[in-house]
Amino acid sequence: MCLQRMENSPAEPRSWVERSILPVLSAGLLLASVAPARAAGAGQHIEKQFNVSGRPVVVIHNVANGRIEVKSWKNKEVDVIGTQTSNKIGFEIEQVGDRVDVTANILDAAAQPLDLESNLQLTVPEETELQLKSETGLIYVEQVTGDMKLESYGGDVHLKEVSGYIIVKTTSGSLVCTQCAGKLDFSSIGGDAQILQPQLNNVNLMTTTGNILFDGDFVRTGLYSMRSGKGLVEVRFSGSDSFDLKAQTATGTVDNQAAAFLKPDSRGVKHIASKFTHGLFGTVGMGLAKVELSSYSGTIRIMKRD
Amino acid sequence: MQCKDIELVLEQEGLEPLPEEARAHLAECRDCRNYVADLTSLVDAARKLPSEITPPDRVWISLRAQLVEEGIIKIPAEAPQAESAPFWESISEFFRSRALVTAMVAILIVAATVFQARRDRTAPVAPSVQSAQAGLPPPVQKAAIPEPSEGFDRAARALDDQEPMATGMILASTSPVDISLRDNLKKVNEFIADCEHHLKEQPQDELTREYLSAAYEQKAELLSAMIERGRSVN
Numbered sequence: 001m002c003l004q005r006m007e008n009s010p011a012e013p014r015s016w017v018e019r020s021i022l023p024v025l026s027a028g029l030l031l032a033s034v035a036p037a038r039a040a041g042a043g044q045h046i047e048k049q050f051n052v053s054g055r056p057v058v059v060i061h062n063v064a065n066g067r068i069e070v071k072s073w074k075n076k077e078v079d080v081i082g083t084q085t086s087n088k089i090g091f092e093i094e095q096v097g098d099r100v101d102v103t104a105n106i107l108d109a110a111a112q113p114l115d116l117e118s119n120l121q122l123t124v125p126e127e128t129e130l131q132l133k134s135e136t137g138l139i140y141v142e143q144v145t146g147d148m149k150l151e152s153y154g155g156d157v158h159l160k161e162v163s164g165y166i167i168v169k170t171t172s173g174s175l176v177c178t179q180c181a182g183k184l185d186f187s188s189i190g191g192d193a194q195i196l197q198p199q200l201n202n203v204n205l206m207t208t209t210g211n212i213l214f215d216g217d218f219v220r221t222g223l224y225s226m227r228s229g230k231g232l233v234e235v236r237f238s239g240s241d242s243f244d245l246k247a248q249t250a251t252g253t254v255d256n257q258a259a260a261f262l263k264p265d266s267r268g269v270k271h272i273a274s275k276f277t278h279g280l281f282g283t284v285g286m287g288l289a290k291v292e293l294s295s296y297s298g299t300i301r302i303m304k305r306d
Numbered sequence: 307m308q309c310k311d312i313e314l315v316l317e318q319e320g321l322e323p324l325p326e327e328a329r330a331h332l333a334e335c336r337d338c339r340n341y342v343a344d345l346t347s348l349v350d351a352a353r354k355l356p357s358e359i360t361p362p363d364r365v366w367i368s369l370r371a372q373l374v375e376e377g378i379i380k381i382p383a384e385a386p387q388a389e390s391a392p393f394w395e396s397i398s399e400f401f402r403s404r405a406l407v408t409a410m411v412a413i414l415i416v417a418a419t420v421f422q423a424r425r426d427r428t429a430p431v432a433p434s435v436q437s438a439q440a441g442l443p444p445p446v447q448k449a450a451i452p453e454p455s456e457g458f459d460r461a462a463r464a465l466d467d468q469e470p471m472a473t474g475m476i477l478a479s480t481s482p483v484d485i486s487l488r489d490n491l492k493k494v495n496e497f498i499a500d501c502e503h504h505l506k507e508q509p510q511d512e513l514t515r516e517y518l519s520a521a522y523e524q525k526a527e528l529l530s531a532m533i534e535r536g537r538s539v540n
Contacts, residue, residue, distance in 0.1 A: 065482070113481070113482065135482075135483045136482050136483060136486075153483045153486055153487065153531075154482060154483060154486040171486055171487065171490050171528070171531075172486050172489070172490055189490045189493060189494060189524055189528070190489075190490055190493055206520065208493065208494060208497055208520075208521060208524060209493050209497065227517075227520075229497050229517050229520075229521070230497065248513055249513075250504065250511055250513045250514045250517070251504065276508050276510065276511035276512070276513070276514075277511070277513050294513060296497075296500075296501065296513070296514060296517045297500070
């Protein structure tokens with residue numbers, strides 16, 4: 001575009017302002033007014049708002065170090081605030097219909113880790129779908145309803161009062177899910193999972209070396225599977241819960257601290273553990289939900305909350 | 307010559323040699339000089355990219371064997387030797403892109419592992435007529451339970467083949483993510499070794515097999531992530 005404009009009057013003498021400033025200003029205005037938006041600069045702060053209709057989809061990819069925080073409000077707008085420690089990171093923010101894409105890119109591959117910190121803070125409508133990817137920073141989501149896929153290598157994922165189909169995948173980052181509802185899939189190699197006061201009706205947790213803690217109620221007709229290769233799998237249920245329990249470990253131990261509440265299957269089905277595993281089967285209440293716990297060499301602990 | 311002509315010349319003829327007229331325009335026009343300089347640095351950077359990595363032949367051979375075994379491809383009774391190159395060469399030719407090769411290998415490894423693990427778990431065990439008549443539980447039929455698995459062995463070999471390349475691609479990196487990937491690969495390898503050792507002693511332990519299968523999947527994903535990250539910085 002710049003080349004074409006200069007071609008209009010190549011032979012005419014132009015002032016320095018015309019030749020140098022105007023193209024830059026034009027380009028700046030263009031970048032500021034239309035998506036995608038770009039910004040880069042030392043210690044920079046960028047803020048953008050996007051109007052949306054219906055249920056938006058927000059996609060964030062933060063390849064720099066730093067946290068991603070998503071909270072909700074009543075407005076039909078997605079507000080994005082990005083901060084960065086150096087000009088070696090650039091933000092690209094783009095809106096396409098109801099989808100908002102935010103990417104933090106590393107502009108200088110040789111930059112030091114301290115220069116590669118960028119934090120993203122978003123405020124979205126309560127009903128929003130999320131796809132977030134981070135490298136090492138925390139992903140924090142609060143009071144958002146909608147399906148979400150959250151991926152991180154080393155960063156932790158903290159969720160509070162979120163609901164929907166929640167998929168969390170980390171390499172070594174841990175998950176803390178407080179008052180979550182809906183369906184949860186978590187998989188990790190070294191990360192822990194803590195599920196606190198949930199209203200989840202479908203839970204699938206898998207970690208190779210991390211620990212799992214489920215502290216809360218089992219929803220009737222819910223399905224719960226929790227597996228850890230080497231870590232501790234601990235379940236704390238309440239006296240009003242109703243579930244069938246199957247706990248198995250290949251070389252670990254089953255620590256049943258709720259023997260008084262676990263009865264043999266009330267429907268007369270006799271479960272027998274494989275001769276290669278240590279198993280525990282039982283029913284609490286009517287056995288309406290189904291709970292499967294397993295480990296390879298870790299401990300499985302079952303206890304009732306006070 | 308004007309600026310838009312420069313753009314046209316570059317599109318049609320490339321960077322060098324530029325015609326005399328174009329060079330004359332560049333001498334006077336700073337914007338066009340910057341434009342050409344940007345293009346030149348892009349081309350230089352592209353030339354510095356490493357050449358594509360060809361996976362070892364045994365990867366193609368093992369892929370081929372797997373595809374034949376699963377009935378996805380069939381070996382013709384009489385192969386027209388004069389016309390066709392070996393099968394794996396044609397695949398190799400097709401998947402020239404390293405990214406595609408990486409993705410395909412990882413996906414096939416995982417698919418093969420999961421497929422094998424599922425097949426092993428669901429292998430039917432026919433109850434003996436005698437015990438069914440007597441109302442006794444059917445005895446365990448050793449022959450019907452597969453050995454701890456050629457599928458696992460194949461997956462393990464394929465992953466081991468990929469591991470040096472994948473770890474080599476991020477070997478020098480001090481980024482926290484790459485360090486974490488290496489640490490986690492070590493953890494997964496230890497876990498795999500533990501499960502494999504246990505399965506040698508208890509080959510019919512289904513639970514351990516499930517954990518081993520999941521660990522192979524995780525290892526494949528880790529190696530893919532390493533290759534992908536290594537590619538993005540090279």
